[in-house]
Amino acid sequence: xxxxxxxxxxxxxxxxxxxxxxxxxxxxxxxxxxxxxxxxxxxxxxxxxxxxxxxxxxxxxxxxxxxxxxxxxxxxxxxxxxxxxxxxxxxxxxxxxxxxxxxxxxxxxxxxxxxxxxxxxxxxxxxxxxxxxxxxxxxxxxxxxxxxxxxxxxxxxxxxxxxxxxxxxxxxxxxxxxxxxxxxxxxxxxxxxxxxxxxxxxxxxxxxxxxxxxxxxxxxxxxxxxxxxxxxxxxxxxxxxxxxxxxxxxxxxxxxxxxxxxxxxxxxxxxx
Numbered sequence: 557x558x559x560x561x562x563x564x565x566x567x568x569x570x571x572x573x574x575x576x577x578x579x580x581x582x583x584x585x586x587x588x589x590x591x592x593x594x595x596x597x598x599x600x601x602x603x604x605x606x607x608x609x610x611x612x613x614x615x616x617x618x619x620x621x622x623x624x625x626x627x628x629x630x631x632x633x634x635x636x637x638x639x640x641x642x643x644x645x646x647x648x649x650x651x652x653x654x655x656x657x658x659x660x661x662x663x664x665x666x667x668x669x670x671x672x673x674x675x676x677x678x679x680x681x682x683x684x685x686x687x688x689x690x691x692x693x694x695x696x697x698x699x700x701x702x703x704x705x706x707x708x709x710x711x712x713x714x715x716x717x718x719x720x721x722x723x724x725x726x727x728x729x730x731x732x733x734x735x736x737x738x739x740x741x742x743x744x745x746x747x748x749x750x751x752x753x754x755x756x757x758x759x760x761x762x763x764x765x766x767x768x769x770x771x772x773x774x775x776x777x778x779x780x781x782x783x784x785x786x787x788x789x790x791x792x793x794x795x796x797x798x799x800x801x802x803x804x805x806x807x808x809x810x811x812x813x814x815x816x817x818x819x820x821x822x823x824x825x826x827x828x
Contacts, residue, residue: 557688558687558688558689558735559639559667559668559688559689559690559735560690560734560735560759562637562639562667563607563608563639563690563759563788564785565637566606566607566608566637566638566639567607567785569637570604570605570606570607570816571816571820572605572606572607572816572819572820573607573776573780573785573787573788573789573816573819573823574605574606574607574789574791574812574815574816574819575606575607575608575609575610575641575761575788575789575790575791576598576602576606576609576610576790576791576792576795576796576812577609577610577611577612577643577763577790577791577792577793577795577796578595578598578599578609578610578611578612578630578792578796579611579612579615579792579793579796580594580595580615580616580626580796581615581797582619584797584800585804586800586801586802586804590626591616591619591622591623591626591630592625592626592629592630592633595626595630595633596630596633597804597805598795598796598805598808599630599633599634599635600805601805601806601808601809601812602795602808602809602812603634603635603638605809605812605813605816606638606812606816607638607639607788608638608639608640608641608667608668608788609634609638609639609640609641610640610641610642610643610761610790610792611627611630611631611640611641611642611643612643612792613627613642613643613644627664628664631664631665631666632665639667639668639690640665640666640667640668641666641667641668641669641670641690641692641761641788642660642664642666642668642669642670643669643670644656644660644669644670644671645670645671645672645694646660646669646670646671646672646683647671647672647673647674647675647679647680648675648679649675649676649678649679650678653678653679653680653681653682653683654682656682656683657669657682657683657685657686658682660683661683661686661689666689667689667690668689668690668691668692668737669683669689669690669691669692670692670693670694670739670761671683671691671692671693671694672693672694673693673694673695673723673726673727677726677730680693680730684730684733684735684736686735687733687735688735689735690735690736690737690759691735691736691737692736692737692738692739692759692761693723693727693736693737693738693739694723694739695720695723695724695727695738695739695740695751696720696739696740696741696744696747696748696751697739697741697763698741698742698743698744698763698764699741702741702744705719706718706719706720706723707719707720710722720747720751721750721751721754723738724738724751724754724755725754727755727758728754728755728758731758736758737758737759737760737761737788738751738755738758738759738760738761739760739761739762739763740760740761740762740779741762741763741764742762742763742764742765742771742772742775742789743764745771745774745775745778748760748762748774748775748778748779749778752778752779752780752781756781756782757781757786758786759786759787759788760779760786760787760788761788761790762775762779762787762788762789762790763790764790765789765790765791765794765815772789772815772818772819772822773822773825775787775789776789776819776822776823776826777822777826780823780826784823784826784827789815789819791811791812791815794811794815795808795811795812795815796808798810798811
């Protein structure tokens, strides 16, 4: 089963477009609890509510060998029916790109990865060669500084277009194996609407709901495909740190359940 098939199955089984970001912060997890135990507890509390999990590698790399070991064991612990996105934002050329792809897919065993397109096709090709894996290309990210480059209008043969739109078009051209998606932030609804209308079938990983303030109803309306799928709505801090106390697992489940149901309510409204 490839990534898209696994994602679709999880989406339909759990009736969910929700992605939970597993981004551990030693300052915020319960005192005396290790990263792996924290992650396992969050997974146990939410596995029937999500379509995917998304560990951000930076949080684990910052803790050295202990963090990387926790990441490996976290990936192994997640149920086999739930796809896992390695949020690494890798982008390099030649043997370096091959090594990054091998680490993410062969060593850690992620089902998908986030990548940066700004070194061009040859920096992504080693990832794309893993035909059963998903590749999410950074397109219009949710941070405020994204406008520094991603909104720049660039000259093309068809006139001037913003860089993020060119990235989306290139991604579509490169998607010969059907394993490419785009990262589009919930904080830029007009851009999300444009990208979905231009690329109706490409999966979209959508961060920025929750702590970053993205409009959930608009995200669902303009993010899903014609089947009401194809959008992966990510929330990290708003779920895994829903409570600072011993009830963090119950609070995480409640937060995940509420957000999943809100997404589904938006879908129901959209279908009317």
